[in-house]
Amino acid sequence: MRGSLKIFTWLGIPVFLHWTFGLIFLYILWHAQSVGLGTIETVWLTALFMSLFLCVLLHEYGHAIAARRYGVKTRDIVLMPIGGVARLERMPEKPFHEFVVAIAGPAVNVVIAVVLFVIIGLTVEEGSFGEMLLSAVQTRDIGPEIATESGYLMSPTMHFFIYLAFTNVVLVIFNMIPAFPMDGGRVFRALLSMWLGRPKATKIAAWLGQAIALMLVAAGLWSSDFMLSILGIFVIYAARAENDNVQTEDLLSRYKARDVMRPHFTHLRSNDWMLTAIETLRHGLERHFLVFDVNDRLVGMLEEDDIVRAMRKPDVTTEISQYAQRAEIVHVEDSLVKVSSLIRQRGFGIVGVADESGALLGVIDEAGMVYFVRMEEGK
Ligand SMILES: [Zn+2]
Known part of the structure; x- marks a missing residue:
């Protein structure tokens, strides 16, 4: 992909970093400056972002490995600030196969979250688990030890893993929003396809996807969360392009x-x-x-x-x-x-x-x- 840097190849799939990924580091530095974070806190935040993107990468590998089961190759995986993309050579035609490929990504994050929560649950003192989760999510502080209401001290490492586990949950929920061509939208299209056929299902899924994406754009502008708006615009274009492709292919399939x-x-x-x-x-x-x-x-x-x-x-x-x-x-x-x-x-x-x-x-x-x-x- 243009403007991307290849970082490695794993399981035969090259992984690229898009140049805009550099903006993440700028954002961390800017954030650290503006709220006055120390070195340790900045390292903590950087490590959190990097781990998060590792989870995003594993999510993409989930799609790629599921696709390989159905004989579909993955050209590459590209990591961008708004997330990752596993560029499959094509989408499997059978609705059930598309369903499996689409759900395999979020399933990876479910597994990561469960594993992290189990480890956290086993590590913390009895009774403090729920309280720790709550204060880890509520606090805006990062890095140093954080005290919960009843006085438990949470180490930065613990805080880090709780945060990472939560982010994986957020990733699952976010990806399962039925905004085609995001994962949830693909699951929706696959289910509809079983009943209505692919062209009609795509039309409906793309329509719903664009409606939801428009709300994401609005919500992003409203809350000054511009990443959300950018993602919304991206979804609108992608839904249109993919719908056009499917409709044209359907048209072509009727002629010789x-x-x-x-x-x-x-x-x-x-x-x-x-x-x-x-x-x-x-x-x-x-x-x-x-x-x-x-x-x-x-x-x-x-x-x-x-x-x-x-x-x-x-x-x-x-x-x-x-x-x-x-x-x-x-x-x-x-x-x-x-x-x-x-x-x-x-x-x-x-x-x-x-x-x-x-x-x-x-x-x-x-x-x-x-x-x-x-x-x-x-x-
Ligand atoms: Zn995905």
């Missing part, structure tokens, strides 16, 4: 390559000069081309970028074959989802469409795809 392919297209010759390609690009509407040899056999493709490269050099007398790349061919009955993933995700400007015998029937290019989706969505 044959429905979009263009049977008439320009054939470039591999032994022609690049000048021919430049002129064709300049005076026509096509941006990407298939390249054929003298026997009219398909030998590659030439994208707009390749032609522009030749234009800049200027490399007009070089043969087209020098610039051509390997062409991608789909079957005429292939789903448009496959064609779209080649064009949108893998970045092919144009793909050829052929039948069983390998005969080329037409092409589908970027513009054709965009135009098709726009027409169908406008219906």
